[in-house]
Amino acid sequence: MFGKRLAEIRNKKGISQYELAEHLKFTRAQLANYEQGKREPDFETLITLADYFKVSTDYLLGRVDKPASSAVEEYRNVLFYLGTKEALTEEEAEFLKETLVTYRKVRGKY
Known part of the structure; x- marks a missing residue:
């Protein structure tokens, strides 16, 4: 679920894997592996992604359907x-x- 959500939210924002990787100091391959479900992020990476997209970590993990929890x-x-x-x-x-x-x-x- 994480990979699907990450790809979905990244595409909604119109950001390429290359752009996101460059901005967050990740590799494009790292993001591709997350989106394809080949790897899972550590806690720090998960929080970084949630903060960047202004969504909850629970949303990225598929635990809730609402993107943000304020x-x-x-x-x-x-x-x-x-x-x-x-x-x-x-x-x-x-x-x-x-x-x-x-x-x-x-x-x-x-």
């Missing part, structure tokens, strides 16, 4: 709890995430 989407339930109809900004969502991580660290649950 902090806004992850914390959408907070809005329902607060009873507000305002959209949560990326900055607010990131703040909430960091606050929760800090809280869990203090409580010994992280």
Whole structure:
């Protein structure tokens, strides 16, 4: 699934394997092997590709069908709890995430 998703998203962006390889400092053969399913990326490479295409690693791996998972989407339930109809900004969502991580660290649950 990874290779198919990588080729699909690269083609949608209109980027050749050569262009992508040059930009990310990979070899074209390395990308071709990923797309053909002959090799799988290590974690660092997977993250690099996800960041480049602005998609989640889960999308590249075929675990979800939506290309991107933003902090806004992850914390959408907070809005329902607060009873507000305002959209949560990326900055607010990131703040909430960091606050929760800090809280869990203090409580010994992280």
